[in-house]
Structures are given as structure tokens and as C-alpha cells.
Amino acid sequence: MKRRSSFRVLWLQSGGCGGCSMSLLNAEQPDLYNALDTLDIELLWHPSFSENSGDEFLGLLARLESGTEALDALCLEGSVMRGPNGSGRFHLLAGTGRPMMSVIAALAERARYTLAIGSCAAFGGITAAGGNIVEACGLQYEGDHPGGLLDADWRSCGGLPVINVAGCPTHPGWVIDTLGQLAAGRLTPERLDTLNRPRDYTDHLVHHGCPRNEYYEYKASAEQPSDLGCMMENLGCLGTQARADCNIRPWNGSSSCLSGGYACINCTAPGFEEPGHPFTHTPKIAGIPIGLPTDMPKAWFVALASLSKAATPRRLKVNAVSDHIQVAPGHEPEGER
């Protein structure tokens, strides 16, 4: 049987850690290579998975850049490195002496679609933290400001802006689902959110499906790492504001940051790398966290929080500050609220 022509993807890395690729390898049922094959996606070259290096790769790059070979999607992992002084010399592509920044810009003009894989490539991410002496930025954003390496109104030949598959790292499912829809010609502009992230996963909050939801409902809060309670009040958790389906779509088979006992740091959002306070500490004014759940009016949050705190079952009060369940459901001692 003749198969339809495959969707040709080139994957490049610049100012990042490679963690989105490593996360991609965690794909299961099926594994990554099987998934790509099934979706008719051909990985022309990937820095960690491909055989070719050196001149073999540079030859491919030249053909893609000149347009003699077609490119369906360019995936960039890692920030665009513009420094020092706009020269791009903090990352010269090995074997060429050429700033990676200019290689990326040239290929983005050829590719039908360009994808930013991870928050570094999307917004600048961790590499842009601190004073950002390396002048790191995203492909089409600098933090939450539209316009990065590419202008805010730039569109790929395929008519889409840079698709920001943000996350630190990205979930393998986010990447595979997005590439699969592009390959099938089914990813429309309406399916991207206001930051051009796929709505498949950003129409959810990390809070959705949080295993600590009962503690949240009653404001029974964890006070230190390994406590079982809700981490919003004290430990910096941003799950009620972060846009991702981390507690619906499990990580590594069964878990998530919140299941793992530590705060959501909102890693799919621009600027997550500089929260303005220590990551695992919740800033508050008059005892109320500054960051409130998305779409929730402050007065209602305060009113509901005080009401639910008054109603907190003793079971949750005890368990919230314990590292294992001390009181099981249905074992609430009479009159001990």
C-alpha cells in the first residue's frame, strides 16, 4: 500500500537543557518512534536521535535553507541566544562559526510551520532569568511581550504564528498531539490560545484533577515540604492559575508535580522563571495570597476561604500537616472539629 508523503520535521536545539527531548522520549503507548511513524511524521534530523552529524547534517541544512528540500515543520528547543550585543555569538552552531540565531531565522522562513518546544523557545524561559546577560528570548515572544526573534505579526508559510508548546519541560503528549494535528492539517488558529499555545492542554488549569483538591476546598494547608495539604497558601503553588492539564494527563505514567508533593511553578507561562519571590513561598497581603485562582473575584475568594476554613473537618486539618494519612475518611471523631 502506498503511504501518503510524510510530514517532514527538523528539530534544532539552542539555549536550553535538552529536557524537552528527554521528556519526549518518555512517551508511552506507543513509544516515540512508533507514534511518529503512525502519524506519518518523518524526523529529518534530531540532535539526540539521528545518525548523521557534521557535514552530513550541514548538507541537509543547506538544502532546507535553499528550499531544494521541503520542510514541513521546524521545531526549536531552547531559547534564541541573541547576545552578546545582538551578535548571537553565545551560541555559534558547531562546525560553522555561524550564530544559531541566524540559522533559526532562515529556516523559519522556509518551514510551513514553526514550533517552539518548551518555555525557553516560546518565551525565553529559564535561560532568560536573572539579568539575562545572554539576551535570550523566545521565537516570537520576549517574556509575555509579542515579538522575539520573529516579529509579532510574523506568520509561517502555513499561515500560523509560532506554535508555543510551552512547558519546562513539555509533556511528551503535548508535542506529539500538536505535531500529529499539524501533519493531518487539522491545527487551526482557533485552537491556539492568546499566547499561541495549543488549547488542547491550556484550556485546563493545573488545578483540574489535583489530587489535593479536598484540602484546597477546605483550605487545609501544607506548611512544609512532604506535608499532604494544599500548597497554595504557604508553599507557592500556582496550580489554580497555571494553564496545563498536568493533573489530567499523567507524567511518567502516573504523577505530576502536585502528586510529587511540590508546588506548581506555572512553567507553561511566560516569565515563570522570575516570580519575584522565592518559588516555594507564597507572597501574601494581610494573610491573603496575592495570586488568586483564575477567574475568581477576590471578595468571593476571601469569603469562601473563611467559610470553608470554619468548616474544615479535623481529618483534613490533621492530614494536611502530616506526611501520611493519619485520619481516614469516615473516622472523624465526634465533636472534635
Add this chain to the structure above:
Amino acid sequence: MSTRRILGPINRVEGDLEVRLEADERRVLSAQVNSPLFRGFEQILHGKHPNDALVYTPRICGICSVSQSVAAARALADLGSVETAENGRLATNLILAAENLADHLTHFYLFFMPDFAREVYASEPWHEQIAARFKAQTGSAHPEVLRARAELLHLTAMLAGKWPHSLALQPGGTTCPVEPHHQTRIRLVIRAFRDFLERTLFGDNLEQIIALDSGEVLKAWATEHASTDFGRFLQLADTLDLSSLGRGHDCFLSYGAYDDEGPAFADGVWHHEQYGELNQSDITEDLSHSWTGGHPEPRHPFEGSTIPTDMREGYSWCKAPRLNGTPMEVGALARQLIDGHPLVRALVSESGGNVRNRVIARLLELARVVSLMEDWAARLRPGDPFCTTTGLPPEGEGMGLVEAARGSLGHWLRVHKGRILNYQIIAPTTWNFSPRDALEAPGPLEQALAGTDVGDARGEVRIQHIIRSFDPCMVCTVH
């Protein structure tokens, strides 16, 4: 007449790498190794709350993420004289072991072996079979390896939320306590990984692999297990004489691996064919050939700095770490040699540090660590604490040393007024792929490449075997 060749980008090395060779018609005369990406994590960390190192440093590297977390957590524990909860210590060992073993597997099957499937070997009688098994992306090994790797990393879901980039590893232990049934599941995951190794990689019990104790015994084993993946590698190593390829300085360093009332694999150095004690205060970084500046003389990392220059002097963003002025090779071979495993001691005594021996030590370590993991998992005590409360002093310094899959990783931090004043990181591949120092002594890879036969069509792939035998991680190297 000598010629100059620039090789790059060299892939399957976790980041970007360039190698410049000076060669005559037959051999490499000298090599320069260039790490061409600078991100500046030391600068990012400056002024941050010390606990924020637990968010930033794992993101130095997507393949050594947990190792970076452990180094940071240990540095903070050292700063605050924090006692780690026993369960947290065991859980940290398990999380770190899961990453290290996943990395060993990734290295062997995805990064190293695919080079033998290249066309340049097509005339060899073994090529068809090796290519069918190991060719990049399409080899028959890959689906089962990816599955085994992903399932091993389920351990990180149970103990650390996710991999990579977990925040579960803390100075006082871990954030993710286990219930009794989790403990059972953890043991089942480790068992499944053992089964994979015994069935696919070794075709033998792990205990038999651990018991291999000499070159002769290994040779006999390889003959009997020719149709296993380890057996296939050993035969290739023999046919292609990989034990003569990529000889380093034969000076080795290990910080000691896993915290089991003292390191489970001993710390120390191996120099002039004997064991010696490690004194970390003898570590310095030399910047003479690096594109970073700040101090003309080599300094200990507590006093060090990482400041990018205008790239006029030097040839790599990587610094040159030295122990007592000596370049040191780090990694599984160093760890197993220093720990005194009889097979590795025997192989190094016969042929030193080389491509074959580096790979053998890594695969041996897969077997040894699985056996340790089984013990740690059994010793977890659900119900007992996983994390102690930590308060950090506003002034002080701390050091965190750990063994990542690919070798010795160190963090040194200094805190002033509750903020990070200085944070310096020396990663495994900073040691292995270091540039020259002020005395023009080459780094371990530079040394290992010198003399390599490049007189035929296989020269370039031979260079790549040597490079990848170190299991480099370029994003850690400079960070």
C-alpha cells in the same frame, strides 16, 4: 604536512559540540574541544534565595536533571547543617539511580551503538545484523529500550512527581512520602527493569555480570553470550580493537556514588595505577583557554567566577578543572575503578581508559545499581518521615558533590544576607571535555583523540566513537 579539520555539530552528545583536529595523513596530532553554547547559570543564580537553586539548577540539564537537584540539595544541606531523613536519603538514592540507569541505557542504545550501523562499516560481515539491531531510530532494539526506559522512570513519578525537572529533592529529604502499596509498586518497577536487562542486554543474571572479574572471564562470557546486546558489543570491541582507541591520561576521579551510610561506590582518585584519597580543596578551575574570564590564576570554585569575555582569547566556553593541577577523567569507568570492581581494575590495568572499557564499566554499573536499588526499596519505612524541616542560615557556604551518570558533579555556593552571593558548578563533562590549561596540558578528550588513526574512510567515525565513549553532556559542560 598537517591539515586542520573542524568537526561539528557532533550530535547524540546532549547539546552542541565542535572538535578541531590537527592531523597528518595518518594520525591526529592534536585536538581542541569546543563547547559552543553559553547560558550563564552562575549569573542567573546570583542574588537569588538559596532554595531557588532547587528550581534553576536541574534545568541546567535535561538528562542529568536529578543529579543537578541532588548536588543543589546537598550544597544547601551542607550550608544549613541539615540532617536528611532516612527515608528521604533512600528515596533520593532511588530517584538518582533511576535517572542514572535510564541515562546509561539511553547512551548505549541511542547515542553510542548507532555509529556501528553506519554505511562506512557496510562491508563488514557483522554490519547487517548490527544495523538491524542498533540503527538510529529504526533498530529493532529501540522499541523495547524506549519502553524499558520509560517504565524505569515510573519510579520518578512515584518518588519525585516527574522526570526531568522535579522539585522533590530537598536538603532535608524528599517531598513525596510513600505508602506501603507504593513501596510494593516501586519494587515491581525495579524487578521489571532487572528482567529487561537480564533478557535483552545481558542474557544472563545480573549477579553473573557483577561477578565477572577478569579480561579472560569476560572473553569467555562474550563467546557464550554472543547473541545478547552486551555480547554483540564485546565482539565488536574485539573486532574493531576498541580497547586501543581513545586512551586518556589514566587519571581518574570519583566523588563517590549514592549515600548509603557512606558512598555505595567509593570516592577517591586513581593516579599512577593506584588508589588515593580525594581532597576536594585541591580542585581548581583554570580559565586560560576558556572564553570566560574574571581571574588570571586558577581558583577553587568557592572563590571562582563565571564571566563571559569577548571570545578573543581561548577556544571554548568550557573552563579547565584540575585536581592538584592534573586533568581528571570522570564517569562510570572512574567510579568502578575507584570502587575497586575486579573486572574494571583488571581491564584498566591491561589497557587503561579507552572506548571499550568506558562502555563496559557503564553496562556493569547497570547491573550493580539495580541490585542496590532493590535493597534501598526494601528499606523504605512508610509512615516514618521523608523530609526534615530545614532552616538555612543567612550567611555561610555549602558544597554538594554527586555522581551523575557521566561522572562527578559539584556545586559550591556562598550565601550572604540570605541570598546567593556566588554559585559555581563543575559538571562531569567540564572535566572530560576541558580545554587546555595554562601549562598547555590538554583535557581528557583532547588527550584521548591525539594519535587516533584517521588515515582511512573510517577516521571520522572512529573520532566519534571516542567522543561518545565519554557519554558527554554538553549542556551541563558550560551551563
